[in-house]
Amino acid sequence: MRGGSRAPPLAEAARPGQHRRMQHIADATAALAAGRISAASLVDAALDRIADPAGEGARAFIAVHAEAARAQARAMDALRHAGRAPSPWAGIPVTVKDLFDEHGHPTPAGSAVLKDSPPARTDAPVVARLKRMGFVVIGRTNMTEFAFSGLGVNPHYGTPRSPWDRKTGRLPGGSSSGAGVAAADHMGFGGLGTDTGGSCRVPAALCGVVGYKPTARRVPITGVLPLAPSLDSVGPLARSTACCALLDAVISGEEDPQPLPQRGVAGLRLGLPRGTFLTDDMDATVANAFQRALARLSAAGARIELFDIPELAELPAVNAMGGFAASEAWAWHRGLIAEKAAGYDPRILARIRRGERMSAADYIDLVNHRARLIAAIARRTAPFDAVVTPTCPIIPPALAEVEEEAEYNRINLLLLRNTAVGNFLDRCSISLPIHRPGEAPVGMMLTGETMADAALFSTAAAVEAALAER
Incomplete structure (x- = not known):
């Protein structure tokens, strides 16, 4: 080409x-x-x-x-x-x-x-x-x-x-x-x-x-x-x-990128996790747009199946000390912080400093926990073309809502709650807009298997086409 x-x-x-x-x-x-x-x-x-x-x-x-x-x-x-x-x-x-x-x-x-x-x-x-x-x-x-x-x-x-x-x-x-x-x-x-x-x-x-x-x-x-x-x-x-x-x-280094292959949404198996993704702190606007999109996909022939991922309940404890982000950010930033801490946004500095408390043993435990959860959850999601959830459980907050540090932290964690799972599990994942014109923006997230990026793009294109009249 x-x-x-x-x-x-x-x-x-x-x-x-x-x-x-x-x-x-x-x-x-x-x-x-x-x-x-x-x-x-x-x-x-x-x-x-x-x-x-x-x-x-x-x-x-x-x-x-x-x-x-x-x-x-x-x-x-x-x-x-x-x-x-x-x-x-x-x-x-x-x-x-x-x-x-x-x-x-x-x-x-x-x-x-x-x-x-x-x-x-x-x-x-x-x-x-x-x-x-x-x-x-x-x-x-x-x-x-x-x-x-x-x-x-x-x-x-x-x-x-x-x-x-x-x-x-x-x-x-x-x-x-x-x-x-x-x-x-x-x-x-x-x-x-x-x-x-x-x-x-x-x-x-x-x-x-x-x-x-x-x-x-x-x-x-x-x-x-x-x-x-x-x-x-x-x-x-x-x-x-x-x-x-x-x-x-x-x-990613492809020398001759090709157009996405055409496929329909009929017959797609989309796994819908029960629990935290869909119930906790969900904004009504997001819930309505998400359910409307699921209904349209189902009417177009997609098979949407509820299933359980009980291992996700372990993630808060596994990452309680700051996880990979805090520990690895601290390793990179510690010298710069020693010289120029006053120049950092204090809220970002506090996140990075959490990594200072993590020991080598804690880090090794984190690596091992991640490997175990990746293997366990892969068995649960294998039957599906993609796992489907809202990208974020809330609509865009106002800038004024995050001026207080407590709210900054709470809303930040809420926005990242669903998406961060894909990073921890080493998956590919995509967010598609599903709101109607004039409505607050809402994203639907499709998450595929590790190294199944081509299949996920094909699935996402089919879903996007089915929802094109949004």
């Missing part, structure tokens, strides 16, 4: 509103191939959205590569006209989260203490793979400091607002907050985030887009500032399953 021997005609300037009709990467790809639009026009439209003073660009991005992006877009247009484009997607604008190394740029990871760190000497492999295909990185998206919260709050660079109810000021979810807002607001066709406990799927749910967490080992985390390497995953956020599947294929 790379390149092309026949040069398309030179693209004309886009008609007003044309970019807004191009929701997905496939739309832009077709328009570029036919010469109906140029890469320069796509990039300009994204940059205009970012620069709009009435929008969220100033809070969604920590750095915008405007001139470099325009130059790269013009280069991709010239290569396409000569029949030498590196891929069909050359010139399509995308974003990267602020913790990915980009050659020539610092990697502050949403922090103040690393704001003046030396620029990266090389691109992270996932960023290099995007650039090799000709995608244009238009900027670095905002995030929770050091990726250690699911709320999306950042006191250093501002907190971007969820696209829903911006007058109130609703949280975008985190830690890939800017990536979710940028995808929802057409500031590019998608972006790279990371997911250690839900940091792609939570902002996807709260911003009304699709967010994907791969089986972690499939996508390299080299050149990505870590939170907890045992759990860290690199995944995309975009406006459709197909967009996420394409970006995932590129960053």
Whole structure:
């Protein structure tokens, strides 16, 4: 699918509103191939959205590569006209989260203490793979400091607002907050985030887009500032399953990504866990949207089966000392904290410091508990095409709701409760928007087996199509 021997005609300037009709990467790809639009026009439209003073660009991005992006877009247009484009997607604008190394740029990871760190000497492999295909990185998206919260709050660079109810000021979810807002607001066709406990799927749910967490080992985390390497995953956020599947294929190293195979929802077996996922602290808006989506899937022929995962009741005790996130974050941050603790967001600092109390024996126990639970739960979920739950049990909270530390902690844990299970169990997982237009955003999460990413994307595309009239 790379390149092309026949040069398309030179693209004309886009008609007003044309970019807004191009929701997905496939739309832009077709328009570029036919010469109906140029890469320069796509990039300009994204940059205009970012620069709009009435929008969220100033809070969604920590750095915008405007001139470099325009130059790269013009280069991709010239290569396409000569029949030498590196891929069909050359010139399509995308974003990267602020913790990915980009050659020539610092990697502050949403922090103040690393704001003046030396620029990266090389691109992270996932960023290099995007650039090799000709995608244009238009900027670095905002995030929770050091990726250690699911709320999306950042006191250093501002907190971007969820696209829903911006007058109130609703949280975008985190830690890939800017990536979710940028995808929802057409500031590019998608972006790279990371997911250690839900940091792609939570902002996807709260911003009304699709967010994907791969089986972690499939996508390299080299050149990505870590939170907890045992759990860290690199995944995309975009406006459709197909967009996420394409970006995932590129960053996982596929040389010739193919379209998703077509399948229907009829006959799918979706496992619906009893207990905590569906009962505790569930917002009525989420419950109604979720039940409505299940009813539609069932009417379309999906088999939705209740089942038990009793081992999940062990997770709070297993992670009581902070789990992998606190212990592994402390290992990375302890030297920096010794020098610059005052520069950290105090709420993030407190989370990292929890790892200081964990002994080597505690850590080994955690590793062993994880292996046992992975094996036990895999036997329970094996019969299903996916496990289905709400992504988050609540709608986007107002920024004012998390000003008090106790509420910050409570709501953070609630947003991450469902998603973090997939990271601990080393699974692939995706969040799909299921709300109706005008309603508060709600996500449905489908979780597959370890290394069954291709099957999960196919299942998610079928579910997405069945719910397309939402």
